[in-house]
Amino acid sequence: MHGQEALADRFEEHRGHLRGVAYRMLGSLSDADDAVQEAWLRLSRTAADAEAAEIENLTGWLRTVVSRLCLDMLRSAATRHEQPAAWHLPDRISETGDGGDPEEEVLLADSVGRALLVVLDTLGPAERVAFVLHDLFAVPFTQIAPIVERTPGATKKLASRARHKVKGPPEALAAPELAEDRQVVDAFLAAARSGDLEALLTVLAPDVVRTADLSAVIRGARAVAEETVLLKRNARFAEPALVNGTVGVVVAPYGRLVIALLIRTDGGRVAAYEVIADPERLRTLKVSVLPPADGRASSDARVMY
Structure with a gap:
């Protein structure tokens, strides 16, 4: 139990970073929290198998797990051709949201940038993951490539294509x-x-x-x-x-x-x-x-x- 508690403490040190990565990938606070929670469950199962001690870079391991979970969620949504529900502007902000704390999500959207979130929502799943990890969190392409199941060169092209959409026309x-x-x-x-x-x-x-x-x-x-x-x-x-x-x-x-x-x-x-x-x-x-x-x-x- 002591080891599990210590591992939980280590995970909590990374929760904010993981949540930030997941939110930028998914654009939904509740979905981001779901991905982070699933990452903890996987880490705890790994610990039960006595493999957690072999993880040299816990930050990278957790970020990779969260990124793969987010990619799966984005692909699943794309397969179902999901469109956001009608997002009206109610008199009280608490009347809308996606199941989490609406006011917290408003503040988080402010901190990330609403225009950036709008554009990220137009990217393909692999594009979005590659762009967020590299351009927003400076993760090398060699580490992103296995997540998106491409070569480092192809992953770099994914991020470049996404960056062009985010930045807009040069003219x-x-x-x-x-x-x-x-x-x-x-x-x-x-x-x-x-x-x-x-x-x-x-x-x-x-x-x-x-x-x-x-x-x-x-x-x-x-x-x-x-x-x-x-x-x-x-x-x-x-x-x-x-x-x-x-x-x-x-x-x-x-x-x-x-x-x-x-x-x-x-x-x-x-x-x-x-x-x-x-x-x-x-x-x-x-x-x-x-x-x-x-x-x-x-x-x-x-x-x-």
Whole structure:
């Protein structure tokens, strides 16, 4: 029993790391916790077989087990052609989620980056595992290759293909207006989150036009600003992203895309934006991650930029 307790203590030292890996691979806190718990069960069974003492690199062993479990879960979901359920934005955040602590998952999505989670959700299972392990956790391709059942060279190509999707088109990233558009969108989101009507009027062009799924239209800065203030709770789950090659916004409460904003700027203001919430239209969008606004790589993007 003493040995099992000692092993449990060692496992707990790794739980946070394993949970972070699994969450980025699966995009679901409850699924990530399931994978981590299964890793513990496998470790405890290994200990019962007197093999745990032979594990030289416990961190690597556990990460490999969790990664293989996540890959199996991703492949199973892909085989069943699973689509996320309708992710609405309820009045109280506790009314939704995937079975875990909703508020904790909101905070975790914030820390990882909602745009990154949205893009990761579009990758194939092996692509996602290779990208997360290498680009986000600096695991060598020689260690990833056995997990995804490919050669190190093929694994490197998997991660490279995924990285291209995450970063977006080079021409969009090199566009001279990117930085200015990002500033405008950041200011718009900051005002929307705070419900600051005057700040919204400053960032919106006087003749701004807001459309929703090509139908509902609102014209004029004050009308658009007042509508935005009414929906300010959505802004909590919003993040700038490249949407179809230009700076826009994704609204993803738990890393699942439910709304996207296509934004057109002019003269340092928002001239027009379209709200897209229709699931079919959302699936046609090309979303990618913007470089950090300050030009420095974040902990989840050290290789990307």
